[in-house]
Amino acid sequence: MEALGIILLALGFVMGYFPERIKLYSKPVFYMGLILFSLELISMNLTPIKDSPDLIDFLGYASNPFIGILYGIVITAICQSSSVTVGLTIILCSQNILGLDSAIGIIVGSNIGTTTTAFIASLKLGKVAKQTALANLAFNAIGVVIYLPFYKLFENLILSIS
Numbered sequence: 056m057e058a059l060g061i062i063l064l065a066l067g068f069v070m071g072y073f074p075e076r077i078k079l080y081s082k083p084v085f086y087m088g089l090i091l092f093s094l095e096l097i098s099m100n101l102t103p104i105k106d107s108p109d110l111i112d113f114l115g116y117a118s119n120p121f122i123g124i125l126y127g128i129v130i131t132a133i134c135q136s137s138s139v140t141v142g143l144t145i146i147l148c149s150q151n152i153l154g155l156d157s158a159i160g161i162i163v164g165s166n167i168g169t170t171t172t173a174f175i176a177s178l179k180l181g182k183v184a185k186q187t188a189l190a191n192l193a194f195n196a197i198g199v200v201i202y203l204p205f206y207k208l209f210e211n212l213i214l215s216i217s
Contacts, residue, residue: 063088123160131168
């Protein structure tokens with residue numbers, strides 16, 4: 056599994072030199088490889104900081120759903136990718152730095168944080184673009200608000216099926 060990222064990177068690169076029908080798929084394969092390879096590098100280099108009591112304490116606050124959601128919003132807004140936030144969260148869970156309750160909050164928050172990309176892009180555009188970005192933000196935020204009463208139920212469901 057560790058080599059999958061490198062394999063997809065190389066495969067995507069090579070596919071870029073093939074005829075158009077194959078070349079069409081080269082970028083998605085390459086970028087998937089890049090994501091997997093990056094997550095593997097992050098996972099390997101996370102080992103020294105996982106023993107940091109300050110980090111453990113800071114991430115421990117995410118077990119509160121509201122703080123976990125806020126963490127997810129901020130982290131996703133900073134890195135401009137909910138996929139990266141989810142990937143980092145999975146890595147932190149796999150190394151027992153985060154618990155499921157914290158991870159769920161961060162992932163749900165990333166759903167709102169991912170709207171910042173569209174919101175920032177709309178700032179230089181017209182009124183309709185800004186309204187569209189705001190609608191995207193409102194839709195995701197309302198979805199999170201609707202989800203909140205079922206937070207514990209969802210956590211228990213995940214625990215029961217895994």
